[in-house]
Amino acid sequence: MSNTQSLPTVVEALEDKAKKHKQAKNTQFYVSVARHNIREVNSELDDLVKSLEDLRYYKTVLEEAFGTSAPTMTSSAVQTAEKAIETTQEELLENAQSDDFDDDEASLGSDDGSGDPEVELTPAVQKQITQIQSAKRQVDNVTENIESQLKSKREQWSTKVSAAEELQKILGGQNGDFARTLNHMHQLLTRELMDPSGSASNFVSKWKNAVGNWERHQSLQSFDDFQKKHNLSDSTVEDVKTLSESRQLTLADISLDTLEEMKRVDGFASAVKLSL
Structure with a gap:
């Protein structure tokens, strides 16, 4: 088959x-x-x-x-x-x-x-x-x-921190704790604030600590606060700002009242230098 x-x-x-x-x-x-x-x-x-x-x-x-x-x-x-x-x-x-x-x-x-x-x-x-x-x-x-x-908050705080840093510069950075606080706040604002890859809770904790330190140095936060605490005249503050910008002043440019005001403020006597 x-x-x-x-x-x-x-x-x-x-x-x-x-x-x-x-x-x-x-x-x-x-x-x-x-x-x-x-x-x-x-x-x-x-x-x-x-x-x-x-x-x-x-x-x-x-x-x-x-x-x-x-x-x-x-x-x-x-x-x-x-x-x-x-x-x-x-x-x-x-x-x-x-x-x-x-x-x-x-x-x-x-x-x-x-x-x-x-x-x-x-x-x-x-x-x-x-x-x-x-x-x-x-x-x-x-x-x-x-x-x-x-970003608006960062700009506002950066302006305040820069003003405080300028005052610290005039005083010769005599307050080390506040100087470190300002540096820390500057880093937080420029490096960490707008970085969402980091931890929000960590940033909040760091910022609150920095602001707490900031508030403990109220008189060093700006020229206005410093002026009020030490009862300085507007002319004295303007002269100090001029010196902070590395511009020279002679004795003829400064009144005796201004010199007396500078002398009674801790830090100014050694930080501000004048020449004949």
Whole structure:
């Protein structure tokens, strides 16, 4: 008896083999679609999480270090972002499944000859990404608002610190503790304040300590405070400022009253030098 299969049997076997091969190719295609979609969503989520972390840093610093309330829209932006981030893995996997292809349409070919499957975002994932991007824009808008307020605070404090440093220079830096405080505040303002990669709670703690030290040296904070404490005349203060700018004054330029005022202030007698 012949073992030769009949033509219909051979055809059926070939069709079954082709169907299984096609199913395997389709399965690989669908996996590629899912991976591509999940990767795109995760990338958008990473960007949103980073923006949300930055916002939380700036908000904490503004409120706890400088005592200024964050914009009212902050809470809404945070809630929108948190809702977008709460997508479960099951939901993400479901959204990443493409139902736009049937067995006859699925293909693993590509136009660039790389052999990689051509995959696109599923409608569900595209909608999800749009929501994530919208949430990120809200967060970024609030963050920019708070950043602007913090930059204003930095400018105000930098001006005050610079004035105090100028007075310290005139006095020859005799108060070492206050000089260190000013240097520390300068570093906090220029290096740490606008750096959201750091810890907000650490910055708040450092800043509060620095401000506490600042307040303990009230008379050294500015020329106005120093003038009031030592009852100096305006002319004496102006002469001292002139000397602080490395400009020379002769005895003829300074009145006896001014000299007497300088002599009675601790620090001036040794810090201010005049020549005949």
